[in-house]
Amino acid sequence: EGLNVDELEEPGTRYDLGEIIGQGVNAKVHKATDSQSGGKQVAIKIQILTDDSRPDIVDEYRILRDLSDHPNLPDFYGVYKKVEENGATQIWFVMQLCKGGPVADLVRATVRQNKRMDEIHIAFILREVIKALTALHVNHVMHRDVKANNILLTEAGEVKLVDFGLSRELDSTFGKRRTSIGDPCWMAPEVVTSEGDKTQYDNRSDVWALGITAIELGEGRAPFQDMHPTRALFQIVRNPPPTLYRPANWSQNYNDFIAECLTKNPEHRPYMIELLEHPFFSNIPTNDLHLNSELKILLETITEEDKAGRTREVIVHSGLVKKNQETQPEPMFVEDVAALEVHSEDNILHHIESRYKKGMYYTFVGDILLFLNPNRPLNIHGYQLSNKYKLKSRSENEPHIYSVADSAFQDMLHHGVPQHIVLTGETMSGKTTQFRHLIRHLLFLAKLSTKTDEKILKALDIIHAFGNAATPLNNDSTRHILLSQLTFSRSGKTSGIIFWLYQLEKWRVTGNRNPHHANFHIFYYLYHGLAAKGLLEKYQLESGRSYCYLRLKIDDKDKDSKCPAGPRENVDTSSEKFSKISQYLSDLQFEESQIEVIWKTLAAILLLGEVDYKDDDDGNADIKNEEIVDKVATLLGVESKKLSWALCNYCVVERDTAARRRHSKAEALEARNVLSQALYSRLLDWIINILNLKFSFSRAVYGDYNCITLLDLFGFECYEENGIEQLFVNTVNEQLQYFYIQKIFISEMHEMEEEGLPFKKCNFYDNRSTMDELLNKPIGVIHLLDEANRLHQDSNFLISGLNKKAEVAHIKACNEEEFSVAHFTGKVTYNASAMVSKNRDFLPPEITDVMRFSKEDIIKQIFTNKLSKTGNVTLLVDKTSTISEDVGKKRWGTALLADSKRNIRRFNTASRGEFSQTRGIRTAAAVFKAISLELLRVLTEGSTHFVRCVRTDLTGTPEGFLPNVVRHQLRALSVADTARAKLIGYSSRIPFEQFLERYQFLAFDFDENVEKTKDNCRLLLIRLKMEGWYLGKSKVFLKYYNEEYLSRLYETQVKKIVKVQSMLRAFLAKRSVQHKKEINFLHKIFISVTSRTIKSKDEAAVIIQKHLKGYVIRKIYGPLIHPDSGKMNEETAMFIKPYFQKWNTRSLYQILIQYKAARHVDLVYFCQQVHLYNQNIVSSLRTCDKENIDLKRIQANVDAKKFIGEELPAVWKIPFNIKDLPVCDSSLVCE
Incomplete structure (x- = not known):
């Protein structure tokens, strides 16, 4: 009964292959001519025979052989085998040629004309497809690839279902399969999750695909069509079924048909034969031949442009994805590791390493972004990508740093609460680079017509020049904590920024034990820039670069070729940076x-x-x-x-x-x-304050109702010798890890326990004890440092205090000068010899x-x-x-x-x-503790978005990847634990009242009175067909993807509301203007009629006399301009000339009077401005009334031009052009 490939005939010269009319993942379809049938045109599907494709070819042959006599299936003419010169074997399926092409082309042509398919045509096409699928199901065949591209139209407008490459015969009509295969957008949830005997599926998976096809015929594209396969599969399984974008534009029957087909539980989904009874098909007349004719006419509108718009097909098969016939199936690595079935370190490492090697450096862990630093500039940022990610949901695009910025921006506008983006990771993990990308994308999203965006970026470059330095590992290392608080107006436009710079590593200014720790960039920019301009002498400096703080003299024994070159070594680059920083300061209005x-x-x-x-x-x-x-x-x-x-x-x-x-x-x-x-340090504080002051005016003007705070800081460090600088750096990172654990694990479990939810405790490393031993009294390291200074002790006091700790302590003394701390990333040894003196x-x-x-x-x-x-x-x-x-x-x-x-x-x-x-x-140490508390205070106000940056190797090699180094960081950052927590936990927890206030309009009518109760929350979620949620005693618990779905739905509806409001406002404004025009017109008519009626007989006689005299005079003199010569005669010209001169002179006089009045107004404004400035000075002086000002300190010889600028020269003569002057009323010449 099967197909014996070896015995197949060769096609020989019978068929003349023409153009390719279709191309799928496994085969190509050619238009061909059959020379033995009188030049009949046929379609030939050509597929390469391999061990993997043999079962597909055999089953497709059986289906075409046995079922092609159905009117909605293509006619089958035969199968042939052809051996290529390279030894490859081709299988040719010769079938009926459907000249109308895929229905998808017709839908695209309709959409291109700003139209849509008529529902009666959609119903007719779907009914014919259902007939074909019913015949397949009755004959124990499951299609598994139903979509608009596989529904063809003949020249006569008949509907044919084709492409049985993924179809399989079943044991019975209700038989089941367990292979997860298909085109991702059309795969049913049970097909996606199918694995083994426990999760099989039956032919009702074709019903789901038919529902997606119904949406495709209405919208012109399938849901999730632009998504990566892994994202599409994730959405299909976890989110509610898709619907038409604007359901109100379509009939209730059409919407109900789609809803019935897209029931996620296959046991509640109808069988194919039951769909024929749906009311959606009741409007199709019994005699439907005219529908074929109408479709035939519509086919004429299809152009080559519509055919070129066909989307490339993708087939997913058991975790592998295949995109074309020439390539082998590739492993499909998920974009969200929380979606993995096994959350082991090895499995996660394998996935992110595979993505890394393919140039995909970003990966989601639920709603947390993981970034693997490739140690090279990336060409995956800029305007086009910013536009692609603008106001999109996280699942619509692949993982990217822009998606975090976009989520924070949308959450800020959506919830109206401050948002925080925290970047963490070791040194050389790319935090500062990602910070810059975040800032740029946020400015792009909230772009204002002013130059505020440019000024913010320039201010950041200035801060980085003063706050960054080269280390033995990183030539542009952040040596401070920078909180950048971007502020936005009520409408979401950028209004300014506030910078908070903490814990500057000021000890770096005066030296470091390691000669490879350079000073801050600005010192090299300054020296090399002044040297290039010949200005060293002006600033009391000498040539030779021999200054101690520049640390340019490194012994040969201390030189290390592995250390990256920074501004200290790149003289030309430093001088250019100096000019740029100088220009930026001027642009930001520094005097x-x-x-x-x-x-x-x-x-x-x-x-x-x-x-x-x-x-x-x-x-x-x-x-x-x-x-x-x-x-x-x-x-x-x-x-x-x-x-x-x-x-x-x-x-x-x-x-x-x-x-x-x-x-x-x-x-x-x-x-x-x-x-x-x-x-x-205080100079930098002053610069930061002045920058904040510069931006305060725009914030006062545009408002700063909303804000997004970005945290960038030095990464975790461990050198051969570590001092108090590294202790502070690593303690801050330890504290941020503690905050992360509290936010992701502990607070969630605590709320679930309070609300009575059943939960499984997550395993994670809690660094609470390490934080206590670092910061708490009486034996915390930071506290012991303060005690040593208070008691005038040396480092021995610190070591002796650590020796008194318990044996299980995370901090232990190693010897008389060193102690070790078991940080969340590993053990670090610190040298305490200079800590007490530096702490002073x-x-x-x-x-x-x-x-x-x-x-x-x-x-x-x-x-x-x-x-x-x-x-x-x-x-x-x-x-x-x-x-x-x-x-x-x-x-x-x-x-x-x-x-x-x-x-x-x-x-x-x-x-x-x-x-x-x-x-x-x-x-x-006291200042450090205050900074730590301030950081926690800021981050706990509002929502937090985490970006976890990972260093991929130890030397900064481009595209380098050391699995053990990455594994160590994944374990330290609790990536596997986070993935498990995101899958089983509820990251969004919203009180009932707040939940209904925000989302009730998505499922309830606007005029419906909705009480803020638990039952109404349940009703809302059920109406939205959401899964995975849980209701506690007072809160709704949602998965991270539930919250994203709701937010996307909310924003979509809000956009529609705003559009309706704008159209209604425009209509009301136009009506109001039209009404005013009508009133003015009627008023003018009324005045005109009234003025006519109130004239006396004498006034009327005067008017008649005026017009009569004018007529008589014009009759006597004739026209002033001779009709033949086109000139005025001399007598008339001489008569008019004095009157014209009088009129022209009077006009010029009026212009001079107006000019004089304008100058008087300017004088009044100038006096008002002087008065305001005087008031401001008096007010400022009053603030100093408590201080005694030495009169000798007042500089009386200051040049006023320094403050008010150069005096403008007086304008003694105005260059009037007579021809450009407006003239006055000619009646003035009659005075």
Whole structure:
């Protein structure tokens, strides 16, 4: 009964192959001519015979042989075998040629004409397909590939179901199969999940495919058609069945037919033969021949463009995907590892490694993004991709950093709560690069017509220049914690940004034990940039690059070729960056004097590193090179003698009497270093504050109702020798891991337990005990550092305190100078020898006092203003952050200030200042604890989106991948535990009242009174046909994909509502304008009629006389212009000339009067502006009434042009052009 391939005939020269009219995954279809049948045109399906394709060929042959006599199946003429020259065997199936082509072409042609298929035609096509499928099912055949591309139309408009390559014969009509195979968009849920004997499926899977085809005929494309196969399969199984995009545009019967076909439970889905009784087909007349004729006419509208728009087919078979006949099936790696059946480390590592090697560096873990750093620039970002991901759901596109930004942006607008994006990972994992991509995409989503976006990006480049440095592993390593709070108006447009920079690694300024730790980028930009411009001498610097803080002299024994080259080595690049940073500061409206002070301060820091000391006879420190101090004093605008004294001396108070003391050489060096560190860190604080101030006005104008906060910071580090810098860095990362665990695991399980949900506890590593031993009293490392400083102890105190800990402690002393910490990423050993001295971070008040008397206002401010809890210098600005209503009605206009009656978000202003710079000075550890608390406080307000960055190798090799390195990080980041938690847990937990307020309109009528109860929540979810949810005592528990589906549905409906509202508003506006026009027209008619009726007889007589006299005079003189010559005669011209001159002169006089009036108005405006400026100065002076201002400090000889600009020259003569002047009324000449 089967097909014996070896005995098949050769086609020979009987068939003349023509063009390819169809191409699938396993075969191509040619149009051909049969020479033995009088030139009859046929279709030949050609398929390569292989061991894998043999069963498909045999079953297709049986079906065509036995069932082709059905009117809705193609006629079958024979099968042949042809052996190619390369040895490949082709099987030729010769069938009826359906010249109309696939129904999909007809649907595309209709959509292209901005039309849609008539429902009667859709019903007719579907009915004919059901007849064909019913015949197949009755004969124990399951089609498994029903779609519009496989439904053909003949030249006469008849419907034929073709392509039986995936079809299989069953044991009976109700027989079952268990192979997961098919085109992803048309696969039924039970086919997708089929595996083994437990999850078989029957021929009702064809009913599901028919429902998808019904949507395809209406919309022109199938649901999930543009998605990756893994995404489509994920959506089919986990989300409600798809529907028509606009169900209201179609009949209820059509919608109901689709809903019946797309029932997810196959046991509740009808059989194919039952569908013929559906009311959707009741409108088809018994005599339906005219429908064939109508389809035949419609076929004429199909163009080559419609045929070219055919989508390429894809076949999924048991986890493999095949895209064409030439290639072998490829493994199908999921884009969301939470969808894996086995969540082991090995399985996850295998999947992400396979994706990585194919250039897919992003992978989802539920709603968390995992990024594997390829150590090279990627060409997968930019405008086109930003547009592709704009306002899309996470499942619509492949995993990408833009999808995280897009989700955060949509959640911000959707829920109205602050959003946070946290990037974590080891050093060299690509966090900062991803941070930049996030910022760019958010600015793209909320683009405003102003230049705010460009300014934000320039501000970020400035911050990175000052806050980044090269390390032995990374040539652009972030050496700070940067919270960037993007603010948005109520409509979602960018209004500004607030920067919060914490925990700057200021010790890097003065040196590091490892010579490969370079200084901050800006020092190299400055030096190389000034050298390139020949300006070193201006800033008291010398050539030769020999400055200590530049750390350019590395011994040959310390050189390492594996260390990446940074700004320290790339001189040309550094000079270019200096010019760019200078330009960016100017673009952000920094004054030239301010920029000069910045460069002078940096140069002074470089020179401070050259200040050397010597011991005098008493063992006290004296400055060896006073000329260097003179240069520093000149640059900082302080007195050289006072600075020299402060660097070598200090005062103590004994019995209410101040006594002078001398520094030892070690103490003097420490004071010098602390001054350098303080200068740099506070200068950067000042720059951050000024940037925030620059953006505060746009935030006040446009509003900052919404915000998205992005957290970028230094990654986890472990070097050969680690100090207090690495301790702080790793403790922050430890704390963020603790926050992640609390957010993903603990809080979810706690809520599930409170709400009475049955749950299975997840296994995960909880680093709570490590955090306690790092931060808590009395034996936490950070606390012991403070205690050592308070008790004036050295590192021995720290080590002895750690020795008292329990044996099971995560922190243990290794020897007299080292201790180890068992971090979540592994064990790290720290050298404690210099920790206590660095933690002291004490700047002598004598040095602070010297700086406060600087001639430079910036230096004076950064050493006078108070410090915040987090150790940042605050900025003195006006007390109010809103624009006064008194100014609202002035010439600035109310539109500009209409949205500014609420307080805007505060930045680091004087209101945050709590600590003096000379009294009660805190240690670095105390500041660090305050920063840790502040980070947690910010991140716990609102929703959080995580981006987990993974370092792929140890040397930064492009496309390098070390499985053990990646495995270690996956374990540390709890990726496998997270995947399990996302699959079985409920990441979205919404109170009943909030849930119904947000989503009730999706399932209830607008005028329906919906009580906020548990039963109504259940009813809403049931009406939406959602699965996987659970109702607790007071909350709705949703899977992460449930929340995404609801949000997408919500946004879709809101867009429709907004469109209806806009159209209705436009209609009302047009009607209102038309109504006003009608009223004005009627009013004019009324005035005209009224004016005519109220004229007296005398007035009427005058009008008649005027027109009569004019007629008589014109009759006598004739036209002024001679009809033949086209010129005016001389007598007439001379008569008119004086009147014309009088009229022209009068017009010019009127113009001069108007010009004079305009100048008077400008004068009034100028006086008002002077008055406002005076008021502002008086108000500012009143804020200083508590301070005594030394009159000697007031600079009376300041040039006013520096502040108000160059004086514009007076305009003595206006270049009037007589021809361009508007003329006055000619009646004026009659005066």
